Amino acid sequence: MSIERVPVALGGRSYEILVGAGLIGDCGALMRPLLKHPRTIVVTDANVAALHLPALLRGLDSAGIAHRAIVLPPGEETKSFAHYAKLSEEILALGIERGTVLTALGGGVVGDLVGFTAATLLRGIDFVQVPTTLLAQVDSSVGGKTAIDTAQGKNLVGAFHQPRLVLADTDALATLPPRELRAGYAEIVKYGLIRDPEFFAWLEGHGAALLAGDAAAQRRAVVVSCTAKAAVVAVDERETGERALLNFGHTFGHALEAETGFGDALLHGEAVAIGMALAFDLAAALGTCPGADVERVRRHFAATELPSRIPRPNGRRFEAAALVRHMRKDKKMRDGRITLILPRRIGEVVITQEVPEETLVAFLAERLAA
Secondary structure, eight states: OOOEEEEEOOGGGOEEEEEETTTTTTHHHHHGGGOSSSEEEEEEEHHHHHHHHHHHHHHHHHTTOEEEEEEEOOSGGGSSHHHHHHHHHHHHHTOOOTTOEEEEEESHHHHHHHHHHHHHGGGOOEEEEEEOSHHIIIIITSSOEEEEEETTEEEEEEEEOOOSEEEEEGGGGGGSOHHHHHHHHHHHHHHHHHHOHHHHHHHHHHHHHHHTTOHHHHHHHHHHHHHHHHHHHHHOTTOSSGGGGGGTTHHHHHHHHHHHTSSTTSOHHHHHHHHHHHHHHHHHHHTSSOHHHHHHHHHHHHHTTOOOSOOOGGGOOOOHHHHHHHHTTSTTOBTTBOOEEEEEETTEEEEEOOSOHHHHHHHHHHHHHO
């Protein structure tokens, strides 16, 4: 099957997202023209290493690219100062120079951590993203946002550092558990909800097949999503305006992740799905979004088994005030006011700071009691 190429136009930092089957095995040939020296350090996690590292290393060998591999523990907990420091020391111990390229093989955690490490080692070295989850292929591997988590919140320490290349191998999606696939699908739905109502309508007809493993549907969704994100990044690389719309669902979602401890109890994509549903509910309650659109979104979430209600892990009920405290730590805070992305309708969202905190607390308290 042919490779589809999605350009990310950023002048001297431009690069391509390649989407297709078998790209992990062909990685060496695809990466080789970009390397100053035929050498790379591959960083992955234990779960991904078992599935995809041998094929990637064979691909590097076939292109004559020397390599070393570092395997990290899996899970969101790895996006921490401790693991960042340990990874940096391990890479430096291998004797790198500014021409060395890191290769991030894995999901969003690996991509974010490796990208941030690349941004800071020797004041910046190149890296290549090889995303193996649906969420990473359509979102976190594209656009150069790299970060680690802190006790205060998600992605609060990071840097904008663009990759040299993104290789989205759609064959890797066949290895994902259904829960991980649905978590990635939430980010795909986001693109339809924020600016592409026709794409959302397409998802209504094909989302179930995509989640059931339809390779053609998966490929189209990845290409459309990457194209949408690339267009936004090209005009607003550092999130000073339009790019903030890509955070639709994330202000609520990050608060839920923080309250659950950034663990497996709530995956990032699941939190974003709930956050998007909450954003539609809030907009409807404020009278700024048609109730019919809210019901349509909820029907699609139900049909594709995306979560839409605030969870109660181990029977524990969250407190509305605690969630709003987490929201106050969001990177989009301006002048002490919480920034929200709220829908006007399917395919159109706006940025607002006009929702008072007491309104947010009351709204969340009502949803938590439901």
